[in-house]
Amino acid sequence: MTLDTTKHAAGTPDADQPWAELGLKQDEYERIRDILGRRPTGAELAMYSVMWSEHCSYKSSKVHLKQFGEKAPASDAMLVGIGENAGVVDVGQGYAVTFKVESHNHPSYIEPYQGAATGVGGIVRDILAMGARPVAVMDPLRFGAADHPDTKRVLPGVVAGIGGYGNCLGLPNIGGEVVFDPCYQGNPLVNALCVGVMKHEDIHLAKASGAGNKVILYGARTGGDGIGGVSVLASETFDSTGPAKRPAVQVGDPFQEKLLIECTLEIFNEDLVAGIQDLGGAGLSCATSELASAGSGGMRVELDTVPLRDSSLSPEEILMSESQERMCAIVEPGKVDRFLEICEKWDVIATVIGEVTEGDRLEIFWHGEQIVDVPPRTVAHEGPVYHRPYERPSWQDALQADGADKLARPGGGEELREQVLALVASPNQASKSWVTDQYDRFVQGNTVLAQPEDSGMIRIDEESNLGVAVATDGNGRYAKLDPYTGAQLALAESYRNVAATGAKPLAVTDCLNFGSPEDPAVMWQFAEACRGLADACLELGTPVTGGNVSLYNQTGETAIHPTPVVGVLGVIDDVTRRTPMAFAEEGQLIYLLGDTADELGGSAWSQVVHGHLGGLPPKLDLEREKLLAEILIAGSRDGMIDAAHDLSDGGLVQAVTESCLGGGKGARLVVPDGLSPFVFLFSESASRAIVAVPRSEEVRFNDMCGARGMPATRIGVVDGDAVEVQGEFSIPLAELRAAHDATIPALLA
Template identity: 90%
Template sequence: MSLDTVKNATETPDASQPWKELGLKEDEYARIREILGRRPTGAELAMYSVMWSEHCSYKSSKVHLKQFGEKAPENTAMLVGIGENAGVVDVGQGYAVTFKVESHNHPSYIEPYQGAATGIGGIVRDILAMGARPVAVVDPLRFGAADHPDTKRVLPGVVAGIGGYGNCLGLPNIGGEVVFDACYQGNPLVNAGCIGVMKHEDIHLAKASGPGNKVILYGARTGGDGIGGVSVLASETFDDSKPTKRPAVQVGDPFQEKLLIECTLEIFKEKLVAGIQDLGGAGLSCATSELASAGSGGMRVELDTVPLRDATLSPEEILMSESQERMCAIVEPQHVDRFLEICEKWDVIATVIGEVTEGERLEIFWHGEQIVDVPPGTVAHEGPVYNRPYARPEWQDALQADDAGKLPRPQTSEELRAQVLALVSSPNQASKSWVTDQYDRFVQGNTVLSQPEDAGMVRIDEDTNLGVAMATDGNGRFAKLDPYTGAQLALAEAYRNVAATGAKPLAISDCLNFGSPEDPGVMWQFAEATRGLADGCLELGTPVTGGNVSLYNQTGDIAIHPTPVVAVLGVIDDVNRRTPMAFAEAGQLLYLLGDTAAEFGGSAWSQVVHDHLGGMPPKVDLGREKLLGEILISGSRDGMIDAAHDLSDGGVIQALTESCLRGGNGARIVVPEGLDAFTFLFSESAGRAIVSVPRSEELRFTDMCGARGLPATRIGVVDGEEIEIQGEFTLPLAELREAHEATIPALLA
């Protein structure tokens, strides 16, 4: 086939083009022709198709995401916000921390190992591109029903991919979630997050400025894996009834990425780059257009100089390939030789593929023939913006009216005990050690808290013990009942988890996982969740620094539960002051902080015991969440709290189970006045935590809570080798441990 050049495209305006097959709509193709004043070349069409895909352009979500800027809280620690590879916050002592969460959902369903592995690789490069050394990863995961045969295919592959790639990079996996629900059966959610650390002066941005500066592609060779990859795959609904675009999933090489990381950090240290971008979704199409668009000039690229693994690749395929472990740097001419020298030292292939130009065009050539001549902004940042119709689903009222509070409750102490055992051994509440034991959580030697703690925590300065914590949370069941409240509950829980460790929450990243935006009901869920998150962040003072939207998580007409996943980053001055969740010392007093109401909508109890989803989720009081956080942080800093565990899925009994098993000590518990045992144990009211307080600190702690107006109820003492709910039942820790730890291995055997 002859090369489709710009000259040829001008001379053959009526030539047939596969715009529909590449995922473009008819009006989008027409707009491209209008922008260019002619039909696009094949290479231009390839670039627009991947960059205007849902995954890359956010065309259905932009109108709602702008709230994160419009409602952003003032006087925050944010240094770099939405629009860059990752957000950056000031954590003190001259340090900046960059963090982000992204999705690799669709590729991980097709090819679980590589899909999940390259999800880790991609998010790590986003962090690296900001100028930071990656120091930890997290992995919020959601799978179909735990006993479904396909879960046995997807889950082990995903976990092996995350562990294999992250372990090879030498990055501790310090947090995340594993959730099972039938709604994720054909659309597992594989979200991946990373934290990186740098000094303020080392922050780098993705822009190409300075005419004559060279464009250097370095890292792995470009191959045919992942052509269209996540950019196309994540922009269409899976549907078994018709052909679907399922391109090859990217193939990762963590050892190549490790070399790339160390090479890049040395390049940063010598201040050799003027701009940098990783190659992830949309590959070279993204890197070249975004760098040029964000800079002050144009760019000329000689595409035939790109190092290839497959010499048969066409220009279009090279531009669309999402091969992993690649970066693109803008380098001043006097630094090029040293840049290439460092790459050679690390055995990293580096090639000058172009230069920054005076003009305002992105021009790409293939063996001397021009195949791309576009305004880069129209590719990278000025794609379609859809204000899609949205409407509250007709079934929403009936769902909320189906109150979980009317479900049959246990009538005897024996029934109550049996339901406790059923809850703590259910797949969502059972121990996830089968998963987390496959991850290296302590490599690098700076991990101070990791799964199953409320939040992961790493030390970032070995002299001062400055540290950061991160927690990820999201309850799709709550969001299905009420997307606005569900998003705020996800934010509140992650905020609470970070505060429970003694760290001060600073900022968030999010990964918004929803069904098809072409469904008005799904768009209503998205609009409500986004509004809830923006309002919540404004009230808590935690800005959104960036994140990801994953749409089309849907099989046919069946969408996943709306699942906004929120990652909260916090800072702690001294990691030695951290608060673990384990009840480690007998005789300490247990206090329940916050108010408990009969709130069971979307609860773990309603799911496990009755397979029910209905009613309203727990109420949110973000002012109370903020107060609770202040108490937890102050109590940790001043030595008044020895252990803390937030209350969320499963309520008090789940938290008691986890903290007792973690510390190897039992607890004697008294049901507070005004509450029945069932409500006390299973309610999922928000804004609560359980803390263990040394007897010597009880008065000081209760005085602090009283002075600040936070309810603090003494519910028991750490003691013995069983959990005793006085007047109801006892559960030996050995029996609890067996129930809690046996479930996941048995399901995956």
Template identity: 75%
Template sequence: MIDTVELAAKTPDQPQPWDELGLKADEYQRIRDILARRPTNAELAMYSVMWSEHCSYKSSKVHLRQFGEKAPQSDALLVGMGQNAGVVDIGHGYAVTFKIESHNHPSYVEPYQGAATGVGGIVRDILAMGARPVAVMDSLRFGPLDADDTHRVLPGVVAGVGGYGNCLGLPNIGGEVVFDPSYAANPLVNALCVGVMKHEDIHLANATGVGNKVVLFGARTGGDGIGGASILASESFDDSKPSKRPAVQVGDPFMEKVLIECCLELFEARVVEAIQDLGAAGISCATSELASNGDGGMYVQLEKVLLRDPSLTPGEIMMSESQERMMGVVTPENLDAFLAITAKWDVETAVIGEVTGTGRLIIDWHGETIVDVDPRTVAHDGPVYERPFARPDWQDSLQADRPDELPRPSTGDELRGTLLRLLASPNLASKAWITDQYDRYVLGNTVLAQPEDAGVLRIDEATGLGVAIATDGNGRYAKLDPYTGAQLALAEAYRNVATTGATPIAVTDGLNFGSPEDPAVMWQFAEAIRGLADGCQALGTPVTGGNVSLYNQTGDTAILPTAIVGVLGVLDDVARRTPQGFRESGQVIYLLGETRDEFGGSEWAWAEHQHLGGLPPSVDLAAERELAEILVNASRDGLIDAAHDLSDGGLAVALVESVLRHGVGARVWVPDGIDPFVFLFSESQARAIVAVPRSEEVRFTDMCSARRYPHQRIGVVDDGGELDLQGLFTVPVGELRTAHESTLSSTFEA
């Protein structure tokens, strides 16, 4: 017997599995109060997924408001938070949309499909805005490199990211990979996509126009991914609970590629009013959000949904997160043209309902009403929690445990050995074994890609207009001080974009934290949001959207508080972009910024001593902004031929990466008055190294002096085939390359 609205009103005491669907007792009671009756099984399914942490942001909304309240004025921002993705103006009539999303728990349960469908979901978010997806990036976190579970999860995740993106024909232009024990059994898979459109092609996901048709098109609805959002992303892992494998979606990138081209033709033909992707919460999300964002009413005949599995119940159809599906709103006069285009692309399509003026979302199943709700109560007016948060008792002792007493290398041989070990450490070693599985240059518009500081894309061939994108995040810094740690993630991504010559203009974020029910975790989260909002305000880069992923912990062990920040910048002409690597012998190497004795949370402290304590490097956002302007202007005026930011591993690692990029050497000297160890390995911020042609040295130093920005001549590029730290040590380029590039390949190829 189908559980109808009429039956629900007559059977108020019928037991329902609200707790199994992830709802709390008070949330279930609130649903009953809203409806003035018990919910039907289909309504219960809808509320459970839409009120899940992953979909409703019920524990984070009160803090995320700061991104709007503190948003800097920006002429570039065209569409802000609240839509599928933010949109910014990049000039010449072009707009770019970009966003980051997480697929953490699914990627642990089923690494390949979890990561693949994470890529597919973010691509559809970008597509729904009316944009052509043009590139992807990924920010990954795993447990220790030598852990058995890392060997299970990492190859599958990498294959999923690469397999799906490569099949779509989208270049993967950047990202990061970090290893830490806290991510064991809880990897982070954050995927970013960027899309391009003209201003007039921007579309918003709103169901407006009474009488307009609601159309579901793409792949058929199946049993994969049922309840994935609520089951996987809204609680911690517990080995005692049943397998969550059925909750992981299964992706088909070839279907998605066809869907992309079909949607773009629908947009170009002007035969669709709005398109919403079906990701987390599936039909429950698409119908309720479209209705809530529009005129507020929708009628759906659920039996018209095309199914892969005819045994699915109405509730399961509502909750299914089967991939490669979109929902469109189409005027009656455009319906035939719409159907002709989907038929041309061989995309299965079903007209399942229409927009109404009732203010209600009504869903029937073979003539009987199984859902009758106010869509706002489902999509936007769910629970909002002000979770208690408090600075943890252990924070003071953690910060007091400074790395100052750790034994430091002092002789040339000790410094040389330290450098080679750091280069081979998992977090600093080359990630080429991973990134070589991704196509970085498909479509022909990739100008810079891994291992460059930021990915750079050509947007317009005639003018050379382009964009640069970087993602960064350091969980160790955030563990020591979440406010500062979030700002350091922002500063590094901002700096990475600027080193290419691009002007940073906008931010997206992926906020990955432990259980919101832990006051210490909520304090970390609240502080990180506060830091990021304040930082964006200081740098003039608004947050355009992003993602929150909570419950990232196993039992009582939470991951490091990990705020991934993506920054997008604009280049007027990609021909003037600045690459990372040294090329020309005789060019002068300058160090920009101040170097201080700052090793809290550093790669040296962690890789050499497994130490995490003290305070992270200090943040100076005014200095970051000044440095960015120097790097952008120097690139535009042809004053520098290479630039590389200083971050993890400090100057020594940046020098090696710059040398290895093209296999040239460098001679470097330590300025008077600074400890060679601090000079080489400090992780002080707002710093970069640049290679300056001798003919431009005076102009470059004049620019720095005029801005009173610290700059030191520390070396020259040469073709000697070695990195020579004069008076300390020398390492041949071949030895540097072996140390840097063998760690991951020897681990996984074995």
């Protein structure tokens, strides 16, 4: 078989090529020919196909994502923004923190364990590539109906993959979400977040500069697993019987990754790299083209020097392979020997596969024959940009008109009691300890807070107790009702969760999970969610540092709910002053912060009791959200509050239940004047929290809230061994705990 070299391609312009099978459209293939002035070689076609895929090029989303830059709030904390492997923010004392969330949805449906495990591995390498030591992971997860047989296949495998990989790396898993909804039945969402810490001077970027500098591939050998992998798989819808394309899901080796992490950190410590990139989606195609594109010259690569696990791989397969645990570094010639010594010390394979050149081309050779000669920017950064048509769906008005106000409400205390128990036992509100107990939350000894707390918190300096808190949130039901407001509510909840623990919110990462961009209704949802999130980030002063877009999350014609998942990172000067959510001492006074309205559209109550989705999501006042955060942070810092918990899914009764069960203490509640017991317990009005105030601090706390204009209503006291709503019902904690704890183990038994 003739090797398809650039010379051969120039001489055979009419050769048939499998561009459609590789996911390219005809006009995209013609554009590649125009760029090159000839047909592409097989290797070039492989590179363009994976790099121009939806997953890698963001070709349908770029036009909307640019708002995150155009509307970005001024931020003294931002050190590295959108466009790098991960964003970086200044958290004080010379420390910088990098964090990012990404998706591994389709691979996790096909092969739950490896799909989820390699999702963790990939996001950890993104953080590592910035120069940081990874210190924690989180996992926002969404599955189909909790009682569906396939959920029993997917959920345990995903959880085992996350736990198996993260635990082996020695990274604490400090938070996330587990949400069930039939819309995710054939398309679960497995999003993974990682946080890393470094000093300012240790930041590294993905660029290849300096002619003569060497290109070193190090880490695992390249195999046939994941050829085309997530770059192709995540750029297609699933058909009714399974995915349209089934490239092999990547196979992870966490022990190899642990060696790679320690090796890379030692390399950074000795200042041996001029640029670095991890190998994730699109593998070597991505690493070489992005490094060359971001640098000041070109690059020459000898592909036949790449260490292989499978000697039968073709050049195209090597370029497309998404084998895990690999990195690509740019190293000055005088530092190569030391670089290789460190790799050998850590038992990490390292090979010089090329060098940076004076020109402006990425050239790849196979046994001396040129098989790639491309302008690297056209591969990595100048792919197609689609202005997809979008249109408010015809069913949106009817959905919003179908409000929760028409639903039958409980008629008295006994019915209220029954519905409270049904709510706290429902799969989405029930304890997720079956999941989180499989994760090591405290390895490394710096975990200050972890699930089920409002946000995870990590100490990053043992002397000063400086720390960071991170929360992730998203509500696909709200976003289905109104994607603009739904995205803002996801940000607000995550922002509130960080503030509830005493940390000041600084920055945002997001994972935007949507259906097919070829559907104008889905594209409208996406456009509205981006607009909403950008507007809210500007008002809250929290810039988007980076993230991920995951499209084509649908089976046949059925798309998932639009699900923007928003991660917020905050800083706390002293982690010993953090605020937990548990009610810990009898006699503490329970205050409700914020205003409660009759807002039940998209609520947990409407879902659990009536199986209903319709109406409008809660209204959001971002100025009030900022004020609430200020109160929570000041109350934590100044010792005025002993516990805090945000109000979101399930409303006040869910939050009180969780705080009571967390501390093993009961609560006696009084319904405030002007509210019905039902609205008081189940409303999901935004910008609210409950706090436990020591009696000695009540006057000072009320003075602070009054001076700042924050409504603060005393609604009860921590007392006894039941949750009692005066004049309505009482539920012993033992009964609440049994209802809350039993659901998930029973479903997965």
